[in-house]
Amino acid sequence: MSKNKRLAIIPARIGSKRIKKKNIVNFLGKPLIWYAIDQVKKSKIYDKIHISTDSQEIKRLSERSGVKVEFLREKRLADDKTTIDQVVKYVLKKFKNLGQNYNEISLIYATNPFIKKNFLTNGYKEYMKNKKKFSILSVNEIDYCIERSLKIENKLLKFQYPQYANKRSNLFKKKYIDAGMFVIYQKDYFNKNSKKKFLPYILKSFDSVDINTHDDLAKAKKLFKR
Numbered sequence: 001m002s003k004n005k006r007l008a009i010i011p012a013r014i015g016s017k018r019i020k021k022k023n024i025v026n027f028l029g030k031p032l033i034w035y036a037i038d039q040v041k042k043s044k045i046y047d048k049i050h051i052s053t054d055s056q057e058i059k060r061l062s063e064r065s066g067v068k069v070e071f072l073r074e075k076r077l078a079d080d081k082t083t084i085d086q087v088v089k090y091v092l093k094k095f096k097n098l099g100q101n102y103n104e105i106s107l108i109y110a111t112n113p114f115i116k117k118n119f120l121t122n123g124y125k126e127y128m129k130n131k132k133k134f135s136i137l138s139v140n141e142i143d144y145c146i147e148r149s150l151k152i153e154n155k156l157l158k159f160q161y162p163q164y165a166n167k168r169s170n171l172f173k174k175k176y177i178d179a180g181m182f183v184i185y186q187k188d189y190f191n192k193n194s195k196k197k198f199l200p201y202i203l204k205s206f207d208s209v210d211i212n213t214h215d216d217l218a219k220a221k222k223l224f225k226r
Helices: 032-043 056-064 084-097 117-129 214-224
Strands: 006-011 048-052 104-108 135-141 150-153 156-159 176-184 198-203
Touching: 006 032, 006 084, 032 048, 032 056, 032 117, 048 056, 048 084, 084 104, 117 135, 117 176, 117 198, 176 198
Parallel strands: 006 048, 006 104, 135 198
Antiparallel strands: 104 176, 135 176, 150 156
């Protein structure tokens, strides 16, 4: 059995809907996924980097960046209903069948080109400091007040939460959203009875753009050039 411990998984299916082939879309001259691969390699944390893809095209591009893709993801696990946990469990099972066991697992998204090696290394320091008992999730602070959000009904604006209409936004607690950059899983995360607990790795708003739409892509390109 392999003694490798640390595995970074970069999920990258071919069938994205809002941006065609989103994970490998051209981003300032390079396939988007190369930004994540480059920074994960530079972090020097992981014994192995695996690109979880159902696509020969993504496999070829990933291998051009120096990452061997040992197996493709099954098509049944590359649809809109498949969860990330299902993907990770599948990857771990496949590697186990190949004689490779990993007990420190990270998920790094291909769609956030702002990822930096120091985000990963600092996140991993937090993970180790807490004795691997908590997962580390990259998050952004939400820069608007959810409680004072509006909705449209019959063409008219209305408060989503009328009870907060007259309350100052600075009186509400800060809230956060998944930055779509990385997760470092607690050691027992994939055990059946695991109590899943997450600590935040807080990113500044200009340090992260999770690309899902063409507007996101345009915004990311402008910020990245600064």
